[in-house]
Amino acid sequence: MNNGYSPLATSSMVPVRFDKSWIETFHSRMERNGPWDDWTCFQLAYEAEQAKRIHSFDELQCLNHLTNVEPLPHQLDTARKVLHEMRGRAILADEVGLGKTIEAGLVLKEYMIRGLVKKVLILVPASLVLQWVRELNHKFGIPAIAQKKEYHWGSEVVVASMDTAKREPHRAHLLNQDIDMLIIDEAHKLKNKKTTNYQFIVQLRKKYCMLLTATPVQNDMNELYNLITLLKPGQLGAQGEFSANYMHDKRVPKNESALQSTLSKVMIRNRRGEGSVQFTKRIVKNVPLELSPEEQALYDGVTQFIREQYKENGQDIGSMFSMITLQREVCSSRDAVFVTLVNLAKKLPENSPVRERIWDLIDLIKSITANTKAETAMELIRGMDDKVIVFTEYRATQEYLMQYFHKHGLMAVPYRGGMNRGKKDWMMDLFRGRAQVMIATEAGGEGINLQFCHHMINFDLPWNPMRVEQRIGRVHRLGQSQDVKIYNLSTRGTIEEHILNLLHEKINMFESVIGRLDMILERFEEQNNLERSISRILMEASSEDEIRTQVDSLGQSLTSIKEAFNGASAVSEEQSRIQSFLKQYSNGTEV
């Protein structure tokens, strides 16, 4: 190939294969003078081929095919790099939340459109199998199936868990296949080359391959070496060469810029920028409410009732599950408490004195004529003149709000976990198109992406901060182009006020993006359960002031964990040159 000489110039080196398998059929039609096909279909077939023709080697085709996903610039850049520079073998190492799945989907779709990939195997942790299947089908129109039966291995696009795939009889099926594209999610689990997982992947016959992980290296430079060797043996040189060239010891890289340029041939890492340009702001507004005397009476009655029950039960929090529920519900709506109270009464023996107490509470419910929270919510919504999603924890509250909004001429659609896929999609369509309000009880799960909506109302607050974050995450996510306004309804003089104070003032959760919340909570929950702690405070405190001080001290311990975290991670970053290398690694975009 040097000195300008190219044996290919004569074309003799590129084999040409002319597919003639059709000739026999053509002959038999001629002999019998038919049956001939339809002339319109004949023309349509030709036109379809013209429309689908791939006219250049490198122009991305997949965008023309995708209507259910709008890839972000860094995702498109990544796809192009994988296709054209990395030749279809790459490690996608974006930080969490930047859309590795989308990037992998784009590359896969492009190869499939070009007819270079038909047989696809996607290995992911068992818990992610269905999510992958759904995303590929819905966002990319790729007919992926989740492997359940042995014969599923024969399908073209199969998603399975690594644990299943590496076991017989599945293993034997896969080792016998030519896999055009292999995708492995959470690929850092392949960092040790002595494991069966690793050896299994070595034995698979594959053409293109993508490894997805947010943490391509954690503690040991050899992890990175193993991962890359799995993808492209020799990319980092012979065994031993890597450690000689790029490692002081297994925790400390050397020749960092050379290492960087070597890695950049196989690994892309997009990072969240310091400014988080892509993330718009969260604007939080707390809306304090004053309960009507009747509502206050119900709240006090229920709280009193719960404390009594707690004392009678020997202060055993564990047995108080329905009581805690009651305490939370009473902050939401009288409808929510009502159902629980009635069910509670039904379970008690006929002559139980507690039954009397419950009927008294139900009488209190009956005396309530207006719902302060619902009124406030409606005023808010009227003033917004924009789409808004209202979150509540309770089905009964949801139904009440549907009714209430309906009565006042506000268009609203419900959304809940129990709905099947089709109904959920339908509700989303209605909300996108015609309804101003969506009332949702479910925040988790895939499928609700509400980037077109910029307002959310927390009608009540979950006591678990992660659930709050999930709610916000539905609206405030990558792709949201506007600031998101979050309204928290909180009634004065109730536990809600304290919880809001805890979440907002103490851990500042409404304003900070994803970040360390999960780690802080994890650490906290090693010793305490946050929800349980709150319940205990509520039941044991003898006065408002006591509640306040107790919740404050809860906040204190969260804050100190948070500070410890910041401090500790700063120290360990100093120690771990690997992590700092990864932080500076630039082959990708700051998003």
Added chain:
Amino acid sequence: MVMNTEQIEHFVMRYLESMECQVMEKTPVYVTVKLSEQADRALTNRPYYWGFVDRTGAEPETMRFTFVFDPAKLPPERGPVSYVTAPAGQPPASGGTNQPDGGQDSIMGRYFGVAPAFTGGGGGIGRIPRENVHYGSPRLESMMRAAAEQGRFIALFDQGYAEHRPISRGPKRSLAYEPWLMLNLKVEFACDLKREEIHSLGISLYNGAIQEEFMEQLQQRDMSPKLPNHVHTVPSRFTVDQGILLIEDHLNELLKDIDLTWAIEASERLEEELDLLDAYYIPLLKQEQEQEAARAAQEAAPAVVPTIINKPPSSLIPPEDKEQLKESEQEQTESSVPMSIQEQYNMRRKELEWQFEPRIEIHLINAALVHLPHEQS
């Protein structure tokens, strides 16, 4: 190239009409049809149902569909009243939603509280599934596939010529038609990347003349499978098989002149990748050989050393990994014999060739026997 909404509409409508589907409602945004039996068999993927009909002779019930060309212009689906709350009788809260068309809403409003209209989405009897047929959608894809299957081989006659024949005196003279063979071919230039060309080549079986863009020429004429009256075909000098060979030869000539940069570059990429592979595996292979030799020497010696199978030779394991190996040994035992270095090397080489080797593949889109006016008559 891709297709825009108008082209898709044109495509879908022609397909449905050629399949004799019954159009129930047609707007610029969507079409609702009852499929013909032929189209149902081709599109709905209901082999069990059609198997049942074929075996029992039951009266088939074909499916109805609404195919949407322009989803953005379609109002959302109506559904059972309980899932949507809407103002009864009064217009929606002013400035409530950003609906451009308030009138539509009050009409919708009147519907609520009446029987739910099942136009899809909600399920139920009589539901007509609604599907988008944008470019890249599975439905358009399936129509393209069906068209390809139902439009593979055909015989065609130029009708216009027969209809507009010069007025002749006396009894009608028979007109001479010349037989042509047309092959529509897709040429794929593939390595780890791919590009395609489409060639429509026609060859006269009368004199061997070859014309390019033949299909485009036919689309200018009034072609039909119908044999016109009072025509005859001039005798062929070439058989169809000879025609195919001549077209193949012609195409090979064309391919000699193409720009081969892509293939050269692909071969260079392959070389590069193979070099990397060698750099990794060749030292390992050497090590293994030495190991083998050492072991052979040991075995030749009288002392019996138990050899461990199912394990890579220990010299291949860097000392710091030996600890890890111990840990993973248990796991290791459940797997069968790991691949030898040589096997791995061979497999990786084959993968690279599979991925990068440049090749040209020619596939038939469809083929036709074409009868055109014989110019020399």
